[in-house]
Amino acid sequence: MSKHTGVKTLMCGECGFRTANRSNLSRHIRTHTGEKPYKCDQCDYSTTHKSALNRHMAKHTGNKPYICDECGYRTASRSHLSEHMRTHTGERPYKCDQCDFSASHKGNLKKHKAKHTGNKPYMCDECGYRTADKSYLTRHMRTHTGMKPYKCDQCDYSAARKVSLDHHLTKHTGEKPFMCEQCEYRTTNKYYLSEHMRTHAGEKPYKCDQCDYSASHKGNLDKHMAKHTGEKPYMCDECGYRTADRSHLTRHMRTHTGMKPYKCDQCDYSAAHKVSLDHHLTKHIGEKPFMCEQCEYRTSNRSSLTVHMRTHTGMKPYKCDQCDYSASCKGNLVKHMYKHNGEKPYMCGECGFRTARMSHLTVHIRKHTGEKPYKCDECDYSAAQKFHLDRHVAKHNGE
Template sequence: MEDLQSCSSGQHITKHTGEKPYMCGECGYRAAKKSTLTRHMRTHTGEKPYLCGECGYRTTRRSTLYQHMRTHTGEKPYKCDQCDYSAAHKTTFDRHLAKHSGEKPYMCDECGYRTAQKSHLSEHMKTHTGEKPYKCDQCDYSAAQKISLDQHLAKHTGEKPYLCEHCGYKTTKHSHLSRHLRTHTGEKPYKCDQCDYSAAQKTALELHMAKHTGEKPYMCQVCGYKTALKSKLSRHMTSHTGDKCDYSAARKSSLDKHPVKHTDEKPYICKECGYRTANKSRLSQHMKTHTRKNDYKCDLCDYSAMTKSTLDYHLKAKHTGEKSYTCGECGYRTARKYNLSSHMKTHTGEKPYMCGECGYRTARKYNLSKHMKTHTGEKPYMCGECGYRTAHKAVLSRHVRTHTGEKPYKCDQCDYSAAQKIPLELHMAKHTGEKPYMCGICGYRAAIKSHLIQHMRTHTGEKPHKCDQCEYSAAQKPSLDRHYQAKHS
């Protein structure tokens, strides 16, 4: 009995002294308790002795298995006495309570970042120390957080166990599936405690809260840059480290093609129209637009397409009106998953694509490709009627209609037709009154996406249209055109 008390007392004392006498011979990890080291060793051996009899899930810890079993039983023993919330796990419950109290007792001595959870502070500290204790056993990748390693390992296995029953979307993480499902349900679980704003994603709420508090807890130790979002700091840090990304591939040919995403090099060119691409197979696919017939015909109009997927999208967008993907932030709906992904960046402020020449950033790779031509001056597309040249094939197609008088965009409620899609969208709003694009800052609504993008610049101060003859820049292209006429013509 005395030996047991002595052992417990010794373990307790290490909490005060910080002593960690037990060391892992594999990676140097140290622990204050032998049992903690035993659990740690399983990260090297892969041993997972605790098995779920319901689904075959395995884990290294008995307590983790108990928590997992609640996903089958639905048990939520932790009840909040301030609202109807209940949770299956104490850590989740503790996080919830912090929303009521607002208490953030854990503070970073380096930059002043505060958090309600000790584990979050531990993770945050790694942004200062650069520590990456989680190692991949199949390549040189290492991570500061276990969740990042788990995501990385899926690149080796290809396993995506979480499936959306609505649209077939698959992912490696349960949390990603939960976020995705909100695009179908419209659920907005993240509430602002200072106004009526609610969001489908936590990052969107964090961005919104910064408007109330002005707080930017994530700081770069190299140059002092501060931001409200951890993901933005991570992106910023690559400007100092030179890191590109952690992409890995199963085949060398795939890896060889990947670097052009960073260089923007496009060595493959179409002799017919000047189209350029980084990928030889993409060029082969493009060449079919000149030689191949549109085999897939629409039964409801004269439209035809080269691929069935393109025809399916046409049917949804033009005839059935089906728009199965919904934005949980503003109610925007679309028939294509890609469009929704692009749209969500207007709420999160994410702009991962950056111009190396002038620092211009955008949410879409296509926009960056267009922007780069403002530096090169390249205009490969030419009108055979009048010699007009442009950097973009779509712009040439619109221009040609000024010669032919073609108006392919038809209103299904009256005789109106238009040469371009945007005038038709504006016209349709007169029939429906619908304005699906909403500003998350002031509530402004627009009938077309381009109007919302222009409006957002009144908040961000962004002026992407640069004069190539002086330092003038403008938020809108017509302003730049007027500048050219007044100052340089």
């Protein structure tokens, strides 16, 4: 009867969670006790929910009986298919009762509601990071432990997040099941498609509650909010560099390790950043689909075109909050801010040289390694810096 009356008579003695369903309470209690009674008989996986075990078993059998009639997407879970269908229908059945926010997934609504209450019950004992979502805390803890529990069964790749592994696996299969109906864009990730669709709609659903900033991506809003709070929970153990963005820390760590995980499949080029590899690949295909309507400038990159257009409009949207400096590129503002705080987060592990710019560190490292990546295609000259190659090439051209 409690389902009809809305009364939630059953309560957790640990945290006050209430429910009308005894089985829901039993499952919830396991979040406190850590009990995972459902065991996989083919590996060491265990879980608190039987439905989660059923989904897991599909990884062993490869069975994906649920198929999307629109695009051919297949999954082992009926609920995943229901969620996927909303990318086609645009349906957002989960409504916030305090604002006009709506979501296609119940979990997204739950996270959103925490913004109204301000409640962040989950805290990291290592650094004080707090969050409204238990799964976020679990992921955050891996930045301290270095744990990467999600393993690829086709290579030695491992990831701290399941979504990263799912994305990686598509490199082996080449599968891109999510397709935009307004252009030819395809992607391996449902979330990427949702973000892409906003480029057509101009939609920016993520609003800052402290200023008029809005964003098309939640990640961008999270980064923006750090400007208000000053919070930088991610720290480099090598040099003390701190950042509000986990991906920035991951990229920063490569300045110490020298790791360049993004490999070109057409030459021996490798890069520390995916955007650098994407830019490099256009040299092989020569494709520059983004064109300026006011001049003959063309580029392989949408963001480069956006920055270029500001040379025509004079727009400088990135403002310094300590002086009247403004910039057309966010990177230029970041570099400028180092002048105020004196911060030099990039350090050479060989000699202790420090700099405010990663590109300066990259060039400096070549003094130790002897690397000269800029090659002349008319002779055997090579250089550590591009402007040296440009100066050399001018000699061939008689300039």
